[in-house]
Amino acid sequence: MSSNIGPEAKAAYEKYLEASSLEEKIERLERFISLVPKHKATENIVALNKTKLAKLRKQLEERKKKSAVKVVSPFSIKKEGLQIIILSDYHVPGVGKTSLLNYLTGAAEEKIGRFNSLPEIGIYDYKGIRFQIVDMPSLMEGASRGKGNGKEILAQVRACDLICICIDLSRDIDIQMNLILNELENADITINKSPPPIDIEKTGSNNIQVLFLTKESRAHIELSEKIKKIVSETGIQNCIVKIYGDFNLAAIYETLNPSLVYKKAIIIATKGDLPHTEQNFERLKNNYSNMFPIIIGSSIEKKVFPDNFGSIILQFLNKIKIYTMDADGISDKPLLLDKGAKVKDAAIKIHRTFVDNFEFATIIREDAKQTKKRVGLDYKLEDNDKLEIHTY
Ligand SMILES: Nc1nc2c(ncn2[C@@H]2O[C@H](COP(=O)(O)OP(=O)(O)OP(=O)(O)O)[C@@H](O)[C@H]2O)c(=O)[nH]1
Numbered sequence: 001m002s003s004n005i006g007p008e009a010k011a012a013y014e015k016y017l018e019a020s021s022l023e024e025k026i027e028r029l030e031r032f033i034s035l036v037p038k039h040k041a042t043e044n045i046v047a048l049n050k051t052k053l054a055k056l057r058k059q060l061e062e063r064k065k066k067s068a069v070k071v072v073s074p075f076s077i078k079k080e081g082l083q084i085i086i087l088s089d090y091h092v093p094g095v096g097k098t099s100l101l102n103y104l105t106g107a108a109e110e111k112i113g114r115f116n117s118l119p120e121i122g123i124y125d126y127k128g129i130r131f132q133i134v135d136m137p138s139l140m141e142g143a144s145r146g147k148g149n150g151k152e153i154l155a156q157v158r159a160c161d162l163i164c165i166c167i168d169l170s171r172d173i174d175i176q177m178n179l180i181l182n183e184l185e186n187a188d189i190t191i192n193k194s195p196p197p198i199d200i201e202k203t204g205s206n207n208i209q210v211l212f213l214t215k216e217s218r219a220h221i222e223l224s225e226k227i228k229k230i231v232s233e234t235g236i237q238n239c240i241v242k243i244y245g246d247f248n249l250a251a252i253y254e255t256l257n258p259s260l261v262y263k264k265a266i267i268i269a270t271k272g273d274l275p276h277t278e279q280n281f282e283r284l285k286n287n288y289s290n291m292f293p294i295i296i297g298s299s300i301e302k303k304v305f306p307d308n309f310g311s312i313i314l315q316f317l318n319k320i321k322i323y324t325m326d327a328d329g330i331s332d333k334p335l336l337l338d339k340g341a342k343v344k345d346a347a348i349k350i351h352r353t354f355v356d357n358f359e360f361a362t363i364i365r366e367d368a369k370q371t372k373k374r375v376g377l378d379y380k381l382e383d384n385d386k387l388e389i390h391t392y
Pocket residue numbers: 088090091093094095096097098099100111112113114115116137138270271272273274298299300301302
């Protein structure tokens with residue numbers, strides 16, 4: 001073990017090595033990872049141990065699956081439309097999550113100012129689009145290790161479409177940000193980052209091949225042997241590692257960690273009406289806008305909140321809305337599609353038969369020169385297009 005990790009983490013690692021049961025191993029490895037100081041020199045140690053941890057967790061899950069009677073957790077929320085999870089750190093008084101939920105959806109008014117130990121859910125309707133907003137119980141330090149139902153909360157966060165981190169501007173912002181970012185990282189939830197440009201495909205042959213498939217990846221061709229060694233250390237002996245872009249060894253560890261998820265997140269700063277909160281808001285923007293392109297200032301008390309919140313989210317999630325139309329008129333509930341989607345993607349979403357029996361489509365685009373256009377399945381759609389599909 002490297003000397004960069006400090007005595008406390010070293011001792012924790014030794015304890016992990018002595019653990020006998022699977023549960024004990026997981027708990028001690030989690031503790032070890034949380035104690036390793038996070039900087040460049042320890043990146044690989046953290047990544048390697050996270051991969052180990054993910055494997056142990058998987059083993060435990062499989063063992064539980066075999067024996068367990070299924071119990072539905074109150075923290076597991078069935079997704080309805082785009083799911084947004086509101087998170088904050090634990091504090092009395094609260095950061096303002098339930099106030100925000102109530103402002104956007106009208107749900108849970110009676111729970112404002114009272115600590116929520118269970119999730120509260122509401123539907124925020126924006127121009128006919130339904131966003132499911134989940135106000136989660138606040139995260140305590142150690143949530144990723146299970147404190148305050150942290151594991152259940154973070155398991156749901158892994159499945160959502162967007163994380164909204166609420167930061168109380170009347171308190172120290174770095175304490176709040178550090179706690180949340182730390183717990184998310186320890187739960188293998190990566191924020192506002194794309195997955196590395198690497199695929200690892202298992203093969204039948206008994207060797208590890210590394211393919212550098214672009215000019216950017218070939219700049220690191222000398223890492224080939226190191227990559228093989230890292231992959232084989234995790235127990236994979238037969239695979240092709242395909243690399244499509246610029247990368248480093250930490251990215252190889254990342255790809256090998258089956259439990260890593262990549263999530264988009266924004267920050268909502270709360271209680272902007274309280275005295276001396278301007279400085280904290282400036283500080284929040286200065287320190288975190290590299291990682292968070294969207295930081296919204298708000299005061300629910302004074303009803304200060306962007307009217308176009310729905311549109312901000314859709315843009316950030318790279319979604320466009322398409323209005324279908326037929327002889328009876330234009331639907332007021334749009335279809336949500338990924339940016340860059342074509343007529344074909346919309347047709348599939350409506351019903352497969354619209355693709356199979358497709359004749360042509362008509363598009364109305366308000367600000368285009370030719371407002372009504374006849375197009376085919378491969379035509380690229382834009383936000384707010386009105387679309388009519390004609391079938392045989
Ligand atoms: N001044 C001010 N107070 C606010 C604002 N938003 C919420 N509060 C107050 O902050 C307190 C906590 O608000 P909640 O919405 O219950 O906070 P929470 O994050 O849901 O709290 P927990 O469920 O306990 O984690 C309440 O007394 C709210 O009235 C705001 O914009 N300005």
